[in-house]
Amino acid sequence: MIKLELLKDIDMLYALKDNQGNILAISQYEQTGSVVVDVSDPDVMEFLNNQNKIHSPEQYLNNSDGNIGRILEDLIELLISQNTIRFTDLPEEAQQKLMNRKLARSARSLLMGDDPTDTNNNSILLDDDTI
Incomplete structure (x- = not known):
């Protein structure tokens, strides 16, 4: 599970989302089409945690x-x-x-x-x- 304190030094996060609003990517840097997201947003936390899942x-x-x-x-x-x-x-x-x-x-x-x-x-x- 990603801990919030690991992200405490990050001022702002930007997310790229698909048409259904699902997060496709998160970055510290603004990109074309990205939107500002809060690190405590449940969708952000779920996305970050899913990036670290190891299945075998x-x-x-x-x-x-x-x-x-x-x-x-x-x-x-x-x-x-x-x-x-x-x-x-x-x-x-x-x-x-x-x-x-x-x-x-x-x-x-x-x-x-x-x-x-x-x-x-x-x-x-x-x-x-x-x-």
């Missing part, structure tokens, strides 16, 4: 794979930043995959207008590492 262990694992991958990337970056491992200690294939994902995230950040000085966008390589 397989579905849960499939849904969480991307999150686990990102956690592992962050862990590798942390270990590198603490000089526990070097980027070049990783197998070449792993280095390439991590670099490709880092480049994709950086490109996405630029397209989204994120702050380029944000430390989360720094290269996975340290000064003395090379590919």
Whole structure:
């Protein structure tokens, strides 16, 4: 169940609805055709809760794979930043995959207008590492 305190920092929500008034999508950002909705509205709460329903262990694992991958990337970056491992200690294939994902995230950040000085966008390589 979605808890209201998780949404307390959100000033306003916008919903896209179908012709019958059913919520199709909710966003923090206004979109063409969206309407302002209150977070405590029962329809909003039902929509948010239905987005998190998992019907089987397989579905849960499939849904969480991307999150686990990102956690592992962050862990590798942390270990590198603490000089526990070097980027070049990783197998070449792993280095390439991590670099490709880092480049994709950086490109996405630029397209989204994120702050380029944000430390989360720094290269996975340290000064003395090379590919």
